[in-house]
Amino acid sequence: MKTLPPGLKAHLESATTTLCWCWKLTAADGRTLGFTDHDEAITFEGQTYEAASGLTPSEMHTSLGLAVDNMDVSGALSSAALTESDLAAGVYDNAGVELYRVNWASPLQRVLMRVGNLGEVSRSSLGFSAEIRGLAHQLAQPAGRLFQFACDADVGDERCGVDLSAPRFSTEGRVEEVLDKRRFTTSGLGGFDDGWFARGRLSFESGENAGLAMEVKVHRQTEEGVRLELWRPMPRAVLTGDRFRMTAGCDKQFATCCGKFFNTLNFRGHPHMPGNDFAVSYPNSDDGINDGGSLVT
Numbered sequence: 001m002k003t004l005p006p007g008l009k010a011h012l013e014s015a016t017t018t019l020c021w022c023w024k025l026t027a028a029d030g031r032t033l034g035f036t037d038h039d040e041a042i043t044f045e046g047q048t049y050e051a052a053s054g055l056t057p058s059e060m061h062t063s064l065g066l067a068v069d070n071m072d073v074s075g076a077l078s079s080a081a082l083t084e085s086d087l088a089a090g091v092y093d094n095a096g097v098e099l100y101r102v103n104w105a106s107p108l109q110r111v112l113m114r115v116g117n118l119g120e121v122s123r124s125s126l127g128f129s130a131e132i133r134g135l136a137h138q139l140a141q142p143a144g145r146l147f148q149f150a151c152d153a154d155v156g157d158e159r160c161g162v163d164l165s166a167p168r169f170s171t172e173g174r175v176e177e178v179l180d181k182r183r184f185t186t187s188g189l190g191g192f193d194d195g196w197f198a199r200g201r202l203s204f205e206s207g208e209n210a211g212l213a214m215e216v217k218v219h220r221q222t223e224e225g226v227r228l229e230l231w232r233p234m235p236r237a238v239l240t241g242d243r244f245r246m247t248a249g250c251d252k253q254f255a256t257c258c259g260k261f262f263n264t265l266n267f268r269g270h271p272h273m274p275g276n277d278f279a280v281s282y283p284n285s286d287d288g289i290n291d292g293g294s295l296v297t
Helices: 006-012 084-088 135-140 254-259
Strands: 019-026 032-036 042-044 047-049 070-076 096-103 110-123 127-134 170-178 183-187 201-204 213-222 225-230 243-247
Touching: 006 096, 019 047, 032 047, 170 225
Parallel strands: none
Antiparallel strands: 019 032, 019 096, 042 047, 070 127, 096 110, 110 127, 170 183, 170 243, 183 225, 201 213, 201 243, 213 225
């Protein structure tokens, strides 16, 4: 149940209301943006809500229990602060969202209607449609560790412990020939074996994608040079001369951890765990039982 400020309650009970929607977007890096469907900007609590989004929210549903309450918001990309390329680059993935109902004539009269996270976003060059998920959606996310053969750490993180800044696991390169936003030929990687950087991370240091990163799918030597293919296209154009830094990848297998990274003690998988073959195997004849399961006489 929402508790309304006295001023807002009296305003809602009046014959004429001056209400609008305001929503605040908080990205993972701490950047905040504010938008409103009112025709003028509104400011409260130090945040300015731009009248530039053409915001249109769907119906809002709230249910009992732990069901996830979702709503959709559609708008026009008319704000210089919120661009199609930023949405494509994942800048606002899972961003925090606060949705307010505000009396635009007196912004002190407002109520927080919903807190959640930005979910699936459909976008075009002129507009977008975003799903706002309630906080209960976090309860549906996997938590804890899995008992499995493969390592569940990310290479280079605190649990892994590998120093990816070492020359053996890191290098700089330059784009020489561009096929598309995923595939290009590079220089600076000639001293590494094929596949050394597969599943690694490529971070652009110059060009239109500066500051963005993507996982490497293919790394191989060709007659033209070292060919790289990314798992997904970069959100902006890749150009000849773009500089990048790349770190070695890991397939999370025990043999790779031992032979490539010399990190056996920090392997976070269970390579010696009995599998399905062990569970369905037959006792052998040394135990007095033959392969068919009958006693040896």
